[in-house]
Amino acid sequence: MATSQEKLDRTFDTEKDAGSLYETPKWSQNGSRLHNRLAQKLLSWGVEERGILPVQPEERTDTHYSKIFFIWLSFNFNILSFSAGTLGPVVYGLSLRDSCLVILFFNLLCSALPAYLTTWGPKLGLRQMCQARYSFGYFGVIIASVINLAVMCGYCILNCILGGQTLSSITNGNLSWTVGIVIIAVISLLVSFCGMKVLTWYERLAWIPVLVVYVVALGLGGKHLGNPPPAEPATASSILTFASTVAGFVITYAPLASDYTIYYIPDAPSWKLFIYSFLGFNASIVPIQCLGAAAAIVATNVPSWNAGYADGNVGGLLEAMLSPSGNFGKFLTVLLALSVTGNIAPTLYSFCLCFQVFIPPMVAVPRYMFSLLATAIIIPLSIVGQHKFYDALSNFLGLIGYWASAFGAVILMEHLVIRRGNFSSYDLRYWNNYHKLPTGLAAIGACILAVSLIVPSMNQVWFVGPFAKTSGDIGFEVAFAATALFYPPLRYLELRFRPLV
Numbered sequence: 001m002a003t004s005q006e007k008l009d010r011t012f013d014t015e016k017d018a019g020s021l022y023e024t025p026k027w028s029q030n031g032s033r034l035h036n037r038l039a040q041k042l043l044s045w046g047v048e049e050r051g052i053l054p055v056q057p058e059e060r061t062d063t064h065y066s067k068i069f070f071i072w073l074s075f076n077f078n079i080l081s082f083s084a085g086t087l088g089p090v091v092y093g094l095s096l097r098d099s100c101l102v103i104l105f106f107n108l109l110c111s112a113l114p115a116y117l118t119t120w121g122p123k124l125g126l127r128q129m130c131q132a133r134y135s136f137g138y139f140g141v142i143i144a145s146v147i148n149l150a151v152m153c154g155y156c157i158l159n160c161i162l163g164g165q166t167l168s169s170i171t172n173g174n175l176s177w178t179v180g181i182v183i184i185a186v187i188s189l190l191v192s193f194c195g196m197k198v199l200t201w202y203e204r205l206a207w208i209p210v211l212v213v214y215v216v217a218l219g220l221g222g223k224h225l226g227n228p229p230p231a232e233p234a235t236a237s238s239i240l241t242f243a244s245t246v247a248g249f250v251i252t253y254a255p256l257a258s259d260y261t262i263y264y265i266p267d268a269p270s271w272k273l274f275i276y277s278f279l280g281f282n283a284s285i286v287p288i289q290c291l292g293a294a295a296a297i298v299a300t301n302v303p304s305w306n307a308g309y310a311d312g313n314v315g316g317l318l319e320a321m322l323s324p325s326g327n328f329g330k331f332l333t334v335l336l337a338l339s340v341t342g343n344i345a346p347t348l349y350s351f352c353l354c355f356q357v358f359i360p361p362m363v364a365v366p367r368y369m370f371s372l373l374a375t376a377i378i379i380p381l382s383i384v385g386q387h388k389f390y391d392a393l394s395n396f397l398g399l400i401g402y403w404a405s406a407f408g409a410v411i412l413m414e415h416l417v418i419r420r421g422n423f424s425s426y427d428l429r430y431w432n433n434y435h436k437l438p439t440g441l442a443a444i445g446a447c448i449l450a451v452s453l454i455v456p457s458m459n460q461v462w463f464v465g466p467f468a469k470t471s472g473d474i475g476f477e478v479a480f481a482a483t484a485l486f487y488p489p490l491r492y493l494e495l496r497f498r499p500l501v
Contacts, residue, residue, distance in 0.1 A: 048195020051367040052356045054431055055125035055262045062263045065272045067200045068118055071260050072253075072280030074203040075346060077210050078339035079162045080155075081285050083314040084249050085292025092238040095231035099293035102239055106246040107285050113408045114253035115277035119270040121261030123423045126431060128258045129357040132407070133437050134426055134501070135414035135491075138360075140440020144407060145358040148255045151400045152351045153378060155252075159340035159347075160184050160382040166315030166337035169308065170330045180337070181382045188341040189375045192348035193368045196263065199346055206342035207284070209335040213322070214291065216332055221295070221321045224305075228297045240472030241459045246289070247476045248401030250281060254408045256350040295321065348374050360432070401476035402454050409483035410443045417488050418500070427501040436501045442490035450482035 088099030117128065124131055129148065132141045164180030191202050218225070261273060292314075299305040299317060308320030318336055322329035352370035356362045362370075419425040430436035456465035459473035468474065 048197065049366045049368070050195075051363055051365075052127050052130050052353050053363065054130070054428060057125070057266050060122060060125060060263055060265050063265055063268070065264070065268065065276055067204065068261055068273060069276040069280040070204040070207070071200065071346065072277055073284045074206040074342035075253075076250075076281065076284040076343065077207040077288065078159070078343055079166060079314060079318065079336055080159050080340060080343060081249075081288040082292035082295075082318070083158075083162060084245070085289030086296035086314065087245055088242050088293045089231065089297045092242040093232055094234050094238055094242060094293075096228045096294055096297050098231075098234045098239060099242070099297075100290045102243050103246055103289045103293065104286055106243045107250055107282055107289075110247045110251040111253075111278055111281035111285070113251055113412075114257040115274050115281060117254055117257035117408075117411070118261045118277045119268075119273045120423075121258035122264040122266050122268040122273070123270075124258075124426060124428065125262050125266075126258065126428070127262065127353045127357075128254075128256050129354050130431060131258060131426075132255070132411060133357075133431060135410050135418075135438060135440075136443040137438045137440025138432075138434035140438075140444050142358055143444065144255070145354050147403050148354050149351060149358060151252055151255075151403070152347050152354065153374070153381070154400070156185075156188075156344050156347050156351075156374070156378045157382045157385060159344050160378060161386045162315060163337045163340040164382070164386065165313055166318065166333060169313065169316040169319040170333045177386045178383050181386065182379060184337065184340060184344070185375050185379050185382070187338065188344035188348060189371055191341060191345035192352075192371045195349070195368065196260070199349060200260075202345065203342060206339065210339040210342075213332045213336045213339075214288065216325065216329075217318065217321045218291070220324050220329075221302075221305075224298045224302050225294045228294065229301060231297070235472075237459070237468075237470070237472035240474055241468075244401055244459070244473040244476050248399070248404070249289075250285060251408065251476065252400050252404040253281075254404050254411070256347075256354070259350050259353055260346070399460070402458075402479045405476045405479035406447045406450055406454075406483040409480045410446060410487050413484050413487045414443075414491065418491055418495075425500065430501045438491075438501075439494060439498060442487060442494040445490050446483050446486035449486045450479055453482045454479050 085099070085103060088094040088102065089096070094102070120126075120128075120131060129141060129145055132144060136144050160181045161177070163184035164177040164182075167180035167183060168175050168177050191198060257277075261268075264273070295305070295317060296309075299309045302320075304323065305317055305320045308316035308318075308323075310316065315333075315337065319329070319333045322332050322336075325332070348371050349367075351374045352367045355370045355373070356365075356367075415421060427436075454475050455463075456467045457471070457473070457475045457478045458465045459468035459475075465475075
């Protein structure tokens with residue numbers, strides 16, 4: 001029986017099984033001289049080219065564990081978190097106390113999954129969707145990748161709309177939402193294009209001006225926030241439906257969690273990465289969502305806030321909160337609008353990686369090229385959907401929570417039940433070999449079976465299931481529990497025909 005270290009050493013054998021897994025495929029090396037010169041120039045500027053190719057142990061050298069804290073902090077320290085908090089009182093009619101309790105509890109609960117998955121990056125050197133091949137299979141994970149690509153595009157669209165709205169609000173409409181959307185998208189593209197080094201540097205700093213903005217907003221508007229108007233008594237249905245929205249906001253980081261930790265040393269302390277990630281999520285999301293709930297509740301009692309908040313314009317609400325400080329308030333509003341780039345840029349980064357899993361031959365294309373593709377998709381869709389923000393936000397966050405819960409259940413059951421939590425059981429020589437990887441039928445089958453229970457548990461604008469009519473939306477809880485229940489027996493059946501790798 002081979003030891004764990006021997007098996008790890010075998011992982012990076014580039015003989016018969018592995019081939020040149022850590023090199024660019026030969027058929028991609030015949031590009032034009034112009035392209036090669038451009039690529040070399042970009043590399044000399046520090047632009048990251050690596051896509052989903054695994055990172056060898058000797059390349060995992062980073063020990064600055066606090067970086068992951070700042071990535072998740074800046075990821076969520078923005079106006080989108082604020083807007084998600086407003087859904088509690090505006091859409092579900094919850095009081096400030098009930099909204100904040102839901103925000104606190106469900107963020108603490110649901111952020112644990114992506115925080116845990118960040119600890120896998122140093123152990124395996126694999127991007128998150130590549131790691132999912134060991135449960136969903138080489139072809140099955142393509143389905144998961146398509147869904148994840150749609151989710152990431154959805155987040156980028158919502159952020160672009162918010163950023164565009166906010167930029168427009170300070171010009172009294174002289175700058176259209178459309179132009180604002182383009183500005184936000186282009187700035188985000190430039191950051192994501194450069195790769196991990198620039199991204200981590202940017203995320204380490206991006207939250208600071210946003211913190212200043214929110215502190216000033218609290219100082220100027222705190223006297224209004226202290227006396228929220230009374231709300232109708234909360235029902236279980238409204239609480240659980242808002243909880244589903246909150247869960248959808250944070251649990252969807254699970255499919256990209258380890259994308260940002262694969263350069264850490266292989267023996268990086270898992271507890272440190274988990275704590276840094278967990279704190280990064282909750283130090284940003286919880287207070288800002290609670291502030292959004294408070295501002296939305298009292299907006300009807302403050303004429304200037306109510307005018308700015310017309311038609312669900314979250315950027316206008318924040319601009320109205322900052323307006324007493326005059327031109328300085330406008331400057332702060334610009335900073336707030338730009339805060340969404342801290343979310344869009346890393347999302348575009350993971351979009352590039354996920355696209356290479358979706359179409360495996362694209363591994364030969366430099367990662368940064370897909371940032372251009374993603375931006376070309378996001379800008380027109382943001383422009384089309386810019387006047388239906390609240391409908392898009394509530395529906396989007398609710399639906400994606402179901403998918404992310406099912407995905408997380410499969411990944412966890414594979415690791416904790418099938419592989420007994422043993423990272424050496426992943427034979428990384430076969431990360432790209434569909435003959436050796438699982439068929440994915442167990443994972444896809446478990447998700448399909450779970451759908452039969454998820455649908456009756458859904459509470460969406462366009463459909464309310466029979467369970468949800470009395471309980472509220474419990475779709476994400478059911479998605480996780482049902483998938484976790486169905487997956488192990490199906491996977492053990494699959495192992496009878498294809499051995500574990």
